[in-house]
Amino acid sequence: MEQVIKFELGRLNAHLPVKRISLKSALSASRPAVQGKNGNLHYFKREELKLLSKLLPESEWDKLQLPILIALESKLGRGAARISGEIEAKVIGKILQREATDNEIIVYRPELALIRRKLPTTTQYMFVW
Amino acid sequence: MAAAFTSSPNRMELMKVRKRLALAEKGHDLLKDKMDALVMELFNTLKTIQKSRATAIEQLRKGYEAVSACMAVMGTFETMQAAEETKKEIQIEISERNIMGIEVPTVEIEETERNALTRGYSLHTTSSHLDTAAREMERAVKLLVELAELEVTALTLARELERTKRRVNALEYILIPRLQGAMNFIMMRLDEMERENFTRLKRIKAILEERE
């Protein structure tokens, strides 16, 4: 049983990218994707890239790292998540129509649902414990 | 039951069991978080499926109607001929994307709508009903492709949710109670042994005192 737990916990974050790519790179690639630590590829949908590019001035396109990571942290409690990074928090703030502070933004369950609906491939969950 | 867990009730064992319990409880919390997120993803996908299904099915209905109308005007055989002459070039791009470690498909399709000149059938021998039928069906295909991606995603998420639920339940109802039981058992035995020791020492002390 405990082997199973260790396996499942390992699996939780194995998909996270080895290296993220900027919005700018993604826009110019023909099949934009990142590779997970487990070797699997994760492709971004073009319409999401377009949406993100509309939310930011072109000068910031090379600063936005994709995928945007949504951190589920045990200390935040259930129902809340954190997005870190100046540009990342800024763009999420724009979608939620509220300000990010200190280069991060904490989002709550209904907002999380909205973000995931608008950006299903350009955001990813990250478990922190 | 708890005794079967431990070789001998001592402090080392207690420490080991405590560690295992902590791991199990941590695992339980994290997997519960994963379950929450999966439920939300599934809800999101299902909401989108509702809309997508409605539009796709409506467009497909229009397509079938147009095909029927075409067959009525041009004749079944002639329509079939034209269908055979049409170029069969539709392609879809299927790649993977990842939701919390779960692989789901992501599908892109180029513009499916063509125009009467480029489809491949001769314009002389066919009626405009054919063009309409082809166009409506081309639109339907695009919507169906999007729907297929969503449905497969939803199915995959639902299956993963079931698996995760089973793990959470196994932790909550089997492993954690067992470990807690083992821990309590060891602590109780350690207590007992300390008391036995204590009374034994008291007796020895009394005997020694008597001798003096």
Next chain:
Amino acid sequence: MSYKIAVIGDPETVIGFSLAGVSHTHVYRDKNKALGQLEEFLNNREIGLILITHRVVESLGPEFHQVVRKKGLIPLVLKIPDKTGYSPEKDELSDLVRRSVGIEIPVKTEGE
């Protein structure tokens, strides 16, 4: 990766999708031929999506699910209505969701 689309259904369904540019088609005549063709489509690496009508799925019985279960993620399989608009009451997706989430979530919309 690029893939093609396949469709299995009655003659009119197949004509419709051929007109749209679908390359691989099979008109349903009898159960065994259809199952054979379905397996061929499933094993054909060029095919990424199989469209199949609800009526044909029902005609194929439990063998349909046995055959489809064996495959991996690709090709995607989508059940569609034919020109009669028929789709069954029982919906695999609704059932699975109800089992896993534990409550009823409407997946079918009005009039389906």
